[in-house]
Amino acid sequence: MDDIQDSTQAATIAALQTERDQLLTLLKALPDISFVLDEDGLYVKVLGGANEAMYANGKSLEGHTLSNALPPAVAETCLTHVRKALHTGEMQTVEYQLRVADVSLLPSVIRDCDQYQTEQWFEGRALPLPSYNHPKPVVLWVAINVTPRKQLERYWREAAYSDPLTGIANRRAVFEQAEHEIDRAHRHHRPLSLLVLDIDHFKTINTQYGHAQGDEALRQFTQGCVDLLRDTDFMGRIGGEEFVVLLPETDQVGAQHLGARVVEAIPTLDVPGMNHGHRMTVSIGAATLLEHEGFEELLRRADDALSSAKRSGRNRLRLGER
Structure with missing residues (x-):
C-alpha cells in the first residue's frame, strides 16, 4: 500500500x-x-x-x-x-x-x-x-x-478636457473644475472670483487677416493671460473668443487687480502677421463668489459685467453686482 x-x-x-x-x-x-x-x-x-x-x-x-x-x-x-x-x-x-x-x-x-x-x-x-x-x-x-x-x-483624457487650439481647458473641464473649487470655497469659507474675458472685435481680425491668423491671435492671447496667472489659477476657453479664469483664494480686490493687468497687457502683444497698428484688446467681467452661490449664478454675474464693459466702450474691466 x-x-x-x-x-x-x-x-x-x-x-x-x-x-x-x-x-x-x-x-x-x-x-x-x-x-x-x-x-x-x-x-x-x-x-x-x-x-x-x-x-x-x-x-x-x-x-x-x-x-x-x-x-x-x-x-x-x-x-x-x-x-x-x-x-x-x-x-x-x-x-x-x-x-x-x-x-x-x-x-x-x-x-x-x-x-x-x-x-x-x-x-x-x-x-x-x-x-x-x-x-x-x-x-x-x-x-x-x-x-x-x-x-x-492620456491622449484621449487630454483631448476630452483641453481645447485643441490653445492647449488650455475646454468648456467641460472649466465647469467641472469650477464646481470643485466652489464647493471647496464654500466648505472652508474662502474667497473665490471669476473673470470672463472676450477679445474685442475678434471677427474683424478673422475677416481682415484670415482664420489662420485669427487662430494665432487666440494662442497669443492665451499665452499673454497665462503669463500673468498664478499656479493655482485656472484658465479655460468656453467659446470662440470667450475665456474664463477661475481665481481661488481671491477676493474682489484681487480679481480687479489681475483683470486690470490683463487689460493693460493684451494690447502690448505683438501677434506675427498682424499690422503693427492693429492691437488686440479685451473686455473683462469680474465677479466674486457669494454665500450659497453656484457656478451658474457666478458666471451669469460675471457675464453681465462683461456686457457692461462692452457697452462702456470695450478694452476695460467691469465688476459684477453683488
Whole structure:
C-alpha cells in the first residue's frame, strides 16, 4: 500500500515538474519579460522579454533582490504583491512606473541607452508557482509594458478636457473644475472670483487677416493671460473668443487687480502677421463668489459685467453686482 502511495506521489510530483518545465520553456519565448521571485524578493530566474523594443535584458538581476535592483518605492510595492500572492494563493496585479535606467543592477550599456531614459508603465502580475525547485516559496512575476496604452489613455483624457487650439481647458473641464473649487470655497469659507474675458472685435481680425491668423491671435492671447496667472489659477476657453479664469483664494480686490493687468497687457502683444497698428484688446467681467452661490449664478454675474464693459466702450474691466 505504501509503495502505491509513494508511486502515486512521485508521479504527481513528476507531472507538476513537467508542467513547470513546459511553462518555463514557453515563457522564454514570450515577448513580455517574466521573473521567478521568492518571498524575500530574490530574482531566482529571468525569462522571456523577446520583444527587445519594449524590454531590456534582465539576466543580470538573477541572484539579487528587488531592493538591490529597483528604486525603494517600486521595490516595496512589488514585494508587497509577491507576498500577498503567496499568502492568498491568487494572482495579484499592480501597475507601476519605472525608468529602466534606474534599475541599478543592469549593465551601464543598457541603462545609458536613450530609449530607457523615460518613465515607462508596467503591469505586474504575480502568480504563485508551486513545486518550483527553490528553498523558499516563489511566484511568477510577469511584467507587461503598458506604456503605449497609458499614452493613448492620456491622449484621449487630454483631448476630452483641453481645447485643441490653445492647449488650455475646454468648456467641460472649466465647469467641472469650477464646481470643485466652489464647493471647496464654500466648505472652508474662502474667497473665490471669476473673470470672463472676450477679445474685442475678434471677427474683424478673422475677416481682415484670415482664420489662420485669427487662430494665432487666440494662442497669443492665451499665452499673454497665462503669463500673468498664478499656479493655482485656472484658465479655460468656453467659446470662440470667450475665456474664463477661475481665481481661488481671491477676493474682489484681487480679481480687479489681475483683470486690470490683463487689460493693460493684451494690447502690448505683438501677434506675427498682424499690422503693427492693429492691437488686440479685451473686455473683462469680474465677479466674486457669494454665500450659497453656484457656478451658474457666478458666471451669469460675471457675464453681465462683461456686457457692461462692452457697452462702456470695450478694452476695460467691469465688476459684477453683488
